[in-house]
Amino acid sequence: MIKELCSDAIEIVDPPREGYQLTLKIDFSKIPREKDPEKVMTQISSVQAIILSSQLKEMLENVNSQVMYQGMYKPMKLVYHPREPFYVIKQPRKITAVFPMRFKEPSDVIIATAFFQELVDVGSSEKWAKAPPCTWSPIPPPELQGEPLEDLTTNGGFVSFDISSRHVEGKKLDKTVWGLLNFYAYVKTHVKCTKGFTQRRMQKRLESLVEVLHKEKQEQDKDVKRVKENVGSKQVQKQVRFPRSAMLKQRCREFAKKIKQIRFRIKIRGFGHFRRRWLKIPKFSSPMKYTKLE
Secondary structure, eight states, rough: HHHHHHHTTEEEEEOOOOOOSEEEEEEGGGSTTOOOOHHHHHHHHHHHHHHHHHHHHHHHHHHGOOOOOOOOOOOEEEETTTTTTEEEEETTTTTEEEEEEEOOOOOHHHHHHHHHHHHHHHHSSTTTTOOOOOOEEOOGGGGGTTTTTTHHHOSOOOEEEEEOGSSSSSTTHHHHHHHTTHHHHHHHHHHHHHHHHHHHHHHHHHHHHHHHHHHHHHHHHHHHHHHHHHHHHHHHHHHHSHHHHHHHHHHHHHHHHHHHHHHHHOOTTHHHHHHHSSOOOOOOSSSSSOOOOO
């Protein structure tokens, strides 16, 4: 199949690079000009998906086997997206696919965790009983014991799907393979769309709050303007009624009145009558008369 794409430009490296099942060496200068380069590159890039899908198809087709296995098989590591491997574990009468989930931002972890929990709840309902059972765990499942630590170090937990024979009957086989290979892309798309939706809602809410504050400020400005106009009209009326000279005379009178209150003694109402009646000094008549000397 690979040679049929472009035998002159593609070379299969033997042995493949460590950790990989197939290594291709491509010489872009040898791609024929009569062929569409973009189409050739698209076909070459689909080789990985074709190989992985063929492996998955072979394993899923054998899930119908009636042979009972002792224990479980060693997990098979598949890498469809760079730095996003997932494991396929063959067990009696079912195949388990385990996806270690990693995210760069803490907000992505929160959104994805909520999505996984919702996926588990929906999958356990009667409406979706025919779908592959889904489980999520923050720790690695026991089936991955002994795998490299770097593959088991995640911040989003582990999502597992149990594939049985009813999930690979007829046309369901291709859909199941496609769903497993693109599960990472599906989760990333969901997280991205959720963040975009949340940001749009927050922006819309912020705009509505700003609009309310703007209206409130306009109403306050109108009230202040009305108060200033009323105060200005009262001041004009006072100035018309009391000219400047009259206001100065009135202030002078008030100032003089205060000075008089300070200089004069304190007057008590009724004290004069009390003084004339009780504090009157009696007059004494003397038999001796004095003659005024000149």
